[in-house]
Amino acid sequence: MNLNLTGKTALVLGASRGLGLASAIELGREGVNVMIGSPGNERHEQALYQLRESGVTNAQALTIDVRNAAHAQRAIDDTVARFASLDILVNNAGGPPFGAFGAFDDDAWQNAFELSFLSVARFTRLALPHLRRTGEGRVINIISYSVRHAVQGSILSTSMRMGVVGLAKLLSREAGDYGITVNNVAAGMILTDRIRESALKNKFDEGKSEQQGLAELTDEVPLKRLGRPEELGALVAFLASGRASYINGTTIQVDGGLGRALL
Numbered sequence: 031m032n033l034n035l036t037g038k039t040a041l042v043l044g045a046s047r048g049l050g051l052a053s054a055i056e057l058g059r060e061g062v063n064v065m066i067g068s069p070g071n072e073r074h075e076q077a078l079y080q081l082r083e084s085g086v087t088n089a090q091a092l093t094i095d096v097r098n099a100a101h102a103q104r105a106i107d108d109t110v111a112r113f114a115s116l117d118i119l120v121n122n123a124g125g126p127p128f129g130a131f132g133a134f135d136d137d138a139w140q141n142a143f144e145l146s147f148l149s150v151a152r153f154t155r156l157a158l159p160h161l162r163r164t165g166e167g168r169v170i171n172i173i174s175y176s177v178r179h180a181v182q183g184s185i186l187s188t189s190m191r192m193g194v195v196g197l198a199k200l201l202s203r204e205a206g207d208y209g210i211t212v213n214n215v216a217a218g219m220i221l222t223d224r225i226r227e228s229a230l231k232n233k234f235d236e237g238k239s240e241q242q243g244l245a246e247l248t249d250e251v252p253l254k255r256l257g258r259p260e261e262l263g264a265l266v267a268f269l270a271s272g273r274a275s276y277i278n279g280t281t282i283q284v285d286g287g288l289g290r291a292l293l
């Protein structure tokens with residue numbers, strides 16, 4: 031399917047690896063100019079290399095900690111200065127830690143709020159004047175299937191993602207006046223460093239092999255495997271395109287059927 035995205039510009043946050051990088055690659059393959067951002071510079075070279083290896087010719091990287099207001103303004107300004115427009119904003123970052131309610135103090139809640147909720151509100155607000163100009167701007171938030179399926183230990187993440195769901199729905203009603211769509215992509219269990227360093231590591235800590243760990247993690251997934259990052263990136267690229275012009279204010283899961291909610 032030709033998504034007709036050539037020449038558009040995307041700012042993809044949390045994109046030095048994982049779901050952000052996969053989204054940047056899928057957008058870049060469609061001819062989108064991509065600005066990727068993450069807090070540390072050390073992975074940028076590798077990410078840009080992966081983008082080039084995937085056939086993406088127009089990509090650059092910026093140091094962006096989504097919790098930092100100055101970084102946010104600079105990221106928007108630099109993207110527009112470099113590529114002359116901003117058509118697509120992909121809000122994404124690493125998620126907050128897993129654990130029981132009692133494990134988290136005010137600092138942990140504040141960090142989760144800044145990382146997973148305030149960043150989305152702030153970047154979207156700063157991007158909106160540019161997105162309005164294009165007449166078909168896109169805001170795509172990468173969140174978790176836990177907004178529809180209670181995931182043990184995800185209390186910090188899920189509390190913030192539910193806020194993003196509300197924000198996206200209400201914003202979609204305002205931004206629609208300018209042809210902007212606002213949607214959430216809810217990740218299930220997709221094999222990235224986050225899964226390797228959390229769910230899979232827990233299995234290793236229990237003395238299980240990688241094969242056993244993966245089998246247990248995928249037991250509840252109807253497709254009996256973890257997702258591949260590019261399977262989520264493909265949806266991001268589709269939502270960014272004119273082919274998805276009437277999809278607005280919604281949350282779409284990429285979870286192999288893992289979530290048990292009926293709606």
Ligand SMILES: NC(=O)c1ccc[n+]([C@@H]2O[C@H](COP(=O)([O-])OP(=O)(O)OC[C@H]3O[C@@H](n4cnc5c(N)ncnc54)[C@H](OP(=O)(O)O)[C@@H]3O)[C@@H](O)[C@H]2O)c1
Pocket residue numbers: 043044045046047048049050067068069070073094095096097122123124125126145172173174175187217218219220221222223224225
């Ligand atoms: N993978 C899954 O199965 C899954 C499931 C549900 C939800 N999610 C959510 O989807 C999002 C992406 O997950 P992932 O699996 O791709 O994670 P990941 O592999 O850990 O990658 C996270 C990315 O976010 C960047 N990042 C971390 N802190 C940041 C910050 N403060 N500001 C900007 N960027 C930051 C990281 O940069 P560095 O490389 O510099 O650290 C990295 O590029 C997370 O919010 C996660 O909770 C993922």
